Amino acid sequence: MIQDMGLELIRIMGPFDANLLGRLLLTLVLSGLVGLERSGHERASGFRPHILVGIGACLVTMAGAYGFAELSSERDALRVASYVVSGIGFMGAGAILRHGTTVRGLTTAATLWGCAGIGITVAVGLGWLAIAGTLLFLFTLTVLEWFERRLNFGGPISRLRIHLRDDSRSVGKALDALVRLGVPVKRATVLPGAGTSALLDVELARTLSAEQAPLLARQLLTLKKYVVQVETAITPLDEPTTMDESDEVQKDDTIVPLNLKDATLLRDLNDPDEAVPGSQTERSR
Template structure:
């Protein structure tokens, strides 16, 4: 009875889902440490979900193939929809502000984790582990090289979450106090009666960011201050 309920391929399916969970979780944990919008749980859901779709494609229609001779098996059909459909999640992590785009790396990691899940679902464990190592090395170490090349060039974007009663000129005064040149200011309304203030400032490696954030946080009606990276 139990064997009929679980099926012939239960242990293969269990192993592949667990491997997908671990590999996707490792990549998601790295994103979580850097406070990105798509972190640990999102990457696990994407990796395990895509692995499940691959397993469905491989094992979900076996009884139909055995029962009907005219059914043709195409294991690539469902995975192809996973790869194309995962784009909506990646798009949700991208923030476009003026000429600055944030979240592209996280969007790419989500798309890659979906591919990892499919590869694990197909039983290609070595390829999945090798890809995970390459992704982690890219996310952790190459980011430092990018900062070296971009130092002094790329502008910084500060996101300030406030209540509607905030006086924006009081926030701007803090930047003036630190002699920071502001290139752009954008205000947008979000849920729960809050506002997002995006301030693009010129890059200054010598800037004391802790003191700056502390000063901004003490402005009336300011709820949160974050530097978008």
């Protein structure tokens, strides 16, 4: 009786294979290394999601390669792997977010897809190739990112820190103003500010000149209902130039492409909204 139960358990569990277990552990380590790099950038799809994707891809590929020996004499891991790659595409799409003209998550989606490739490569017995691929992933995500920021095809990335008033429309108004002024926004992040106010951290796609930065700050400060203060950093290494509503800025006639001199361009953004029936403004009419 006990012997029969043991045989049935072996049939259910299958024979133990240390090689397959080792491949799973190697996938965990390699996918975890890539996930740690993403976690350092505070991405939701960070350490654990990358490991889960890698291990899942490895399991499915090994199941396709070794799990159907009783049903077929031919192993067809390639077919299963193709389904894995297609399925991971949907997960990668969920990591991509679009805010206006700014798209975030492309790198994280690519690393998720890459971890599936790591798992597949380990599953078919090419551990050395998976290790080499992981090292190239990390090289691309770290060293080449630093190189890209240095190169930036025109200069170091500029940043704006816009201190907003406690108004639910402040973020939208500030971003709308940047679009009207022709400012190339690469990424915008809303951070908690002092008290109940908010801080809009804006990363620009190209560098502002020393003349453009104060003019841009002055334009944004015309939104008195929504913007309190603007900090501009010409390069990440420079000290930010802080301006508030009392600062005077000289205009320069040499400013190019950005539309920073039209004093009326943002005027309607600062106008009061249409009065709500029953409000004090409506009663005064």
